[in-house]
Amino acid sequence: MAGFDDLASERSKAQFDVEEMKVIWAGSRHTLEVSDRISRLVANDPVFRKDTRTMLSRKDLFKNTLRKAAHAWKRIIELRLSEEEAAELRFYVDEPAFMDLHWGMFIPTIKGQGTEEQQQKWLPLAYKMKIIGCYAQTELGHGSNVQGLETTATFDPQTDEFIIHSPTLTSSKWWPGGLGKVSTHAVVYGRLIIDSKDYGVNGFIVQLRSLDDHLPLPGITIGDIGMKFGSGAYNTMDNGVLRFDHVRIPRDQMLMRVSQVTREGKLVQSNVPWQLVYGTMVYVRQKIVSDASCALSRAVCIATRYSAVRRQFGLQSNGIETQVIDYKTQQSRLFPLLASAYAFRFVGEWLKWLYMDVNQRLQASDFSTLPEAHACTAGLKSLTTSATADGIEECRKLCGGHGYLCSSGLPELFAVYIPACTYEGDNIVLLLQVARFLIKTVSQLGSGKEPVGTTVYMGRVEQLMQCHCAVQKAEDWLKPSVILEAFEARSMRMSVASAQNLAKFDNQEEGFLELSADLVQAAVAHCQLIVVSKFIEKLQQDIPGKGVKGQLEALCNIYALFILHKHLGDFLSTGCITPKQASLANAQLRSLYSQVRPNAIALVDAFNYTDHYLSSVLGRYDGNVYPKLYEEAWKDPLNDSVVPDGYQEYIQPILKQQLRNARL
Numbered sequence: 273m274a275g276f277d278d279l280a281s282e283r284s285k286a287q288f289d290v291e292e293m294k295v296i297w298a299g300s301r302h303t304l305e306v307s308d309r310i311s312r313l314v315a316n317d318p319v320f321r322k323d324t325r326t327m328l329s330r331k332d333l334f335k336n337t338l339r340k341a342a343h344a345w346k347r348i349i350e351l352r353l354s355e356e357e358a359a360e361l362r363f364y365v366d367e368p369a370f371m372d373l374h375w376g377m378f379i380p381t382i383k384g385q386g387t388e389e390q391q392q393k394w395l396p397l398a399y400k401m402k403i404i405g406c407y408a409q410t411e412l413g414h415g416s417n418v419q420g421l422e423t424t425a426t427f428d429p430q431t432d433e434f435i436i437h438s439p440t441l442t443s444s445k446w447w448p449g450g451l452g453k454v455s456t457h458a459v460v461y462g463r464l465i466i467d468s469k470d471y472g473v474n475g476f477i478v479q480l481r482s483l484d485d486h487l488p489l490p491g492i493t494i495g496d497i498g499m500k501f502g503s504g505a506y507n508t509m510d511n512g513v514l515r516f517d518h519v520r521i522p523r524d525q526m527l528m529r530v531s532q533v534t535r536e537g538k539l540v541q542s543n544v545p546w547q548l549v550y551g552t553m554v555y556v557r558q559k560i561v562s563d564a565s566c567a568l569s570r571a572v573c574i575a576t577r578y579s580a581v582r583r584q585f586g587l588q589s590n591g592i593e594t595q596v597i598d599y600k601t602q603q604s605r606l607f608p609l610l611a612s613a614y615a616f617r618f619v620g621e622w623l624k625w626l627y628m629d630v631n632q633r634l635q636a637s638d639f640s641t642l643p644e645a646h647a648c649t650a651g652l653k654s655l656t657t658s659a660t661a662d663g664i665e666e667c668r669k670l671c672g673g674h675g676y677l678c679s680s681g682l683p684e685l686f687a688v689y690i691p692a693c694t695y696e697g698d699n700i701v702l703l704l705q706v707a708r709f710l711i712k713t714v715s716q717l718g719s720g721k722e723p724v725g726t727t728v729y730m731g732r733v734e735q736l737m738q739c740h741c742a743v744q745k746a747e748d749w750l751k752p753s754v755i756l757e758a759f760e761a762r763s764m765r766m767s768v769a770s771a772q773n774l775a776k777f778d779n780q781e782e783g784f785l786e787l788s789a790d791l792v793q794a795a796v797a798h799c800q801l802i803v804v805s806k807f808i809e810k811l812q813q814d815i816p817g818k819g820v821k822g823q824l825e826a827l828c829n830i831y832a833l834f835i836l837h838k839h840l841g842d843f844l845s846t847g848c849i850t851p852k853q854a855s856l857a858n859a860q861l862r863s864l865y866s867q868v869r870p871n872a873i874a875l876v877d878a879f880n881y882t883d884h885y886l887s888s889v890l891g892r893y894d895g896n897v898y899p900k901l902y903e904e905a906w907k908d909p910l911n912d913s914v915v916p917d918g919y920q921e922y923i924q925p926i927l928k929q930q931l932r933n934a935r936l
């Protein structure tokens with residue numbers, strides 16, 4: 273039968289050890305074991321079903337999310353899951369909810385910005401979920417411009433309290449997840465005012481709702497901001513609105529790791545940089561990069577399996593039609609996404625390491641790598657989420673008409689994913705941060721301050737401004753050194769050109785605004801170089817398993833040459849490669865697609881996703897697509913009755929031409 277046979281035969285063709293590839297994808301044998309066990313636990317629990325999600329009303333959807341969250345918490349306690357296992361369980365439940373913000377932002381903010389004392393007071397309550405918290409930064413009037421926030425926190429020396437207030441409509445907190453209906457507490461970002469002086473934005477722990485009856489505390493107005501894009505999708509989350517009318521909190525509820533306000537109302541700065549007030553964003557951006565590989569690989573898994581099952585045209589000698597995965601156009605759209613999923617996985621792994629390293633240094637009062645960490649997390653968050661959002665939509669198109677059905681899993685995945693291009697920093701705003709960092713790095717070249725970390729290559733500015741690509745035949749593009757040099761030269765030349773253009777302006781800020789579109793492209797080039805170089809570094813590690821390294825090498829080359837092909841204008845206009853070398857890269861890309869083709873199904877099997885997590889009829893492991901699609905259609909509530917509700921009021925009068933007289 274179509275589907276079963278197709279996927280089984282594809283699996284038998286794999287030229288590498290899939291089980292070892294699963295370990296590489298998971299990060300370690302231990303992580304694979306945990307994620308495998310927990311994903312099956314979730315898949316086998318009927319409370320975690322998600323097949324009716326797109327058909328529920330918002331209220332039912334939300335209540336069902338609460339039920340799942342409570343059940344998840346119960347299972348975590350009953351099974352005594354470790355922190356790692358609990359995080360996996362929340363991941364596989366796969367439903368955006370207040371828990372994400374509680375564990376993902378509220379707790380990390382207290383850890384990162386609270387003093388030891390504050391951590392001791394608040395963290396045990398949060399860990400036991402005796403309180404539920406969210407992250408209330410964005411306002412109706414300002415999101416990107418954090419220094420433009422209007423909420424005030426005015427110190428009252430008489431009572432030793434802060435008065436939290438929303439002075440304008442635009443100062444209403446707007447968007448925080450978990451705020452609308454659930455959170456009892458929030459970290460609220462507001463302007464610190466002492467003695468009428470504004471000391472800028474700081475974080476404050478504020479109780480919002482009573483722990484007895486869940487009603488908002490006096491002076492607090494709170495609600496949900498309304499339906500968002502798509503059915504089901506992100507509507508499981510209670511993104512909220514919040515206003516304060518002179519709400520008083522004790523002084524010790526200002527998060528005081530960065531600066532402290534004394535009993536006398538004096539502001540004391542610690543030795544840590546003020547930017548640590550933005551620290552949670554760095555942490556979450558790093559996490560979002562890892563998550564991008566999950567969302568993209570999920571869409572790619574669906575599109576790849578379906579492309580092997582789906583047949584159109586081209587009768588072969590055995591009388592069956594061609595699998596659409598065999599069309600070169602399908603491969604040229606699908607395989608770069610497969611390669612991107614792996615690339616994002618490895619750059620995410622590296623970014624996690626970078627973040628841990630920065631944190632360790634911060635503990636030891638070494639703040640030197642913070643700007644690099646900010647630039648990398650901001651840039652890679654932007655690059656990977658934009659590519660993933662576009663990639664999911666491409667996967668939908670790769671699945672033809674059936675990809676547009678909710679039962680394909682792709683519409684909901686897209687709707688849930690796309691806000692990642694906006695939250696935790698609008699992707700363009702974040703690239704502009706990277707551009708500032710690059711311009712600063714270029715301007716310091718020759719000053720004796722050596723570029724560090726991901727900008728080390730800029731230290732070779734003279735070589736990179738002049739080098740010529742050595743490629744003479746297509747296979748030369750398989751050499752990591754050749755690829756790296758082309759990407760480094762392109763990035764270097766784009767940053768230098770931007771810096772030179774900027775230098776022509778008397779006013780640098782005006783120049784930055786004028787040139788911002790070019791600056792964003794320079795930032796993209798730098799971030800793509802990071803992704804490529806981290807993939808290449810990964811391949812230098814010991815990679816066990818038959819054929820595994822070879823497949824990863826092919827994917828790495830596909831990622832790099834696909835990016836080169838997509839941004840050919842950059843590579844040609846900066847003179848990094850010639851048109852002839854560009855066409856050789858294209859020829860090499862085609863040959864790489866043929867190399868990956870027999871392994872495509874095994875490469876997506878290596879993600880080790882359960883059918884529950886994929887929630888896609890098209891991406892089923894067994895390939896049994898058509899009977900299940902057919903079965904799924906009948907489950908739609910519209911098919912509950914043969915004759916639809918409304919027939920008598922609206923269809924019958926048309927058919928019986930009873931409306932004609934009324935119209936005449």
Ligand SMILES: CC/C=C/C/C=C\C/C=C\C/C=C/C(=O)SCCNC(=O)CCNC(=O)[C@H](O)C(C)(C)COP(=O)(O)OP(=O)(O)OC[C@H]1O[C@@H](n2cnc3c(N)ncnc32)[C@H](O)[C@@H]1OP(=O)(O)O
Binds near residue numbers: 449547646701
């Ligand atoms: C675990 C993961 C799971 C949990 C999450 C669950 C679900 C996720 C779903 C949704 C959650 C969403 C949450 C949110 O969206 S929270 C709100 C996020 N908001 C933003 O990201 C706002 C974006 N804006 C900014 O970050 C800043 O305002 C911006 C950096 C754009 C500008 O700030 P400002 O005007 O103050 O700075 P500049 O003058 O440009 O820079 C000054 C200086 O500071 C450096 N800098 C800036 N940001 C940082 C940072 N984060 N860390 C370190 N350093 C930073 C900047 O480079 C400048 O340095 P220098 O040039 O040396 O002076």
Ligand SMILES: Cc1cc2nc3c(=O)[nH]c(=O)nc-3n(C[C@H](O)[C@H](O)[C@H](O)COP(=O)(O)OP(=O)(O)OC[C@H]3O[C@@H](n4cnc5c(N)ncnc54)[C@H](O)[C@@H]3O)c2cc1C
Binds near residue numbers: 408506694695700
């Ligand atoms: C689903 C979702 C969940 C969220 N969860 C939370 C949360 O839990 N807590 C929280 O505090 N916030 C949350 N947010 C808010 C989010 O962080 C902001 O929406 C985000 O930071 C973007 O800010 P903005 O809405 O002000 O966009 P704007 O800055 O208004 O962006 C509008 C347009 O202006 C452009 N633009 C803005 N500034 C510049 C510039 N300097 N140069 C060039 N172009 C510019 C942008 O590129 C964009 O095209 C959430 C948002 C969403 C969508």
